[in-house]
Amino acid sequence: KAGVTQTPRYLIKTRGQQVTLSCSPISGHRSVSWYQQTPGQGLQFLFEYFSETQRNKGNFPGRFSGRQFSNSRSEMNVSTLELGDSALYLCASSFYGVDTEAFFGQGTRLTVV
Amino acid sequence: DAKTTQPPSMDCAEGRAANLPCNHSTISGNEYVYWYRQIHSQGPQYIIHGLKNNETNEMASLIITEDRKSSTLILPHATLRDTAVYYCIVRVDGTGGFKTIFGAGTRLFVKA
Numbered sequence: 001k002a003g004v005t006q007t008p009r010y011l012i013k014t015r016g017q018q019v020t021l022s023c024s025p026i027s028g029h030r031s032v033s034w035y036q037q038t039p040g041q042g043l044q045f046l047f048e049y050f051s052e053t054q055r056n057k058g059n060f061p062g063r064f065s066g067r068q069f070s071n072s073r074s075e076m077n078v079s080t081l082e083l084g085d086s087a088l089y090l091c092a093s094s095f096y097g098v099d100t101e102a103f104f105g106q107g108t109r110l111t112v113v
Numbered sequence: 114d115a116k117t118t119q120p121p122s123m124d125c126a127e128g129r130a131a132n133l134p135c136n137h138s139t140i141s142g143n144e145y146v147y148w149y150r151q152i153h154s155q156g157p158q159y160i161i162h163g164l165k166n167n168e169t170n171e172m173a174s175l176i177i178t179e180d181r182k183s184s185t186l187i188l189p190h191a192t193l194r195d196t197a198v199y200y201c202i203v204r205v206d207g208t209g210g211f212k213t214i215f216g217a218g219t220r221l222f223v224k225a
Contacts, residue, residue, distance in 0.1 A: 101147070107156055
């Protein structure tokens with residue numbers, strides 16, 4: 001079956017702009033989590049959505065937001081981009097619950113200039 | 114906020130077993146231990162997970178101590194393609210859901 005699909009793969013934006021990233025989970029998976037990966041901070045949890053509801057949130061400013069649609073596809077939005085937002089953004093989908101593995105997409109590489 | 118600690122790097126000879134340790138001394142009774150690996154520029158790949166019993170699959174074995182404060186991932190016959198960053202993580206129950214907290218991971222170098 002198809003894996004987790006993230007679009008776009010690469011993105012270049014200017015400071016102050018906003019950006020929307022998309023994640024299509026594996027068919028049947030209802031949980032989608034988002035992560036930011038930078039060389040300095042490693043992999044950091046942003047938020048998790050399940051059945052269109054945000055269930056958990058990491059320690060990121062309000063400029064980072066997300067949503068999930070009825071088909072489980074999820075979008076992540078970053079407003080007022082800063083240079084420090086340059087990172088690899090990963091999403092992961094899982095069926096349900098803490099005892100099921102999560103499958104990651106290839107990520108979206110965002111560069112803010 | 115990572116709940117796990119791992120050595121920053123390890124070497125292993127090709128064909129030998131790679132034993133990657135992880136400390137998770139503050140783990141709660143209902144929290145699972147997961148292992149993922151990340152090969153350069155790719156998304157993390159699931160390897161194995163467990164609660165308190167040892168687990169084995171086609172990729173690896175997971176040995177969890179009886180007190181659950183530490184675990185070891187074993188790659189029985191490491192190959193050059195196993196060179197990656199290995200993350201030991203704990204799935205934390207949140208309010209009605211869960212989140213995954215990654216530590217810094219162990220960079221495994223498999224050498225010929």
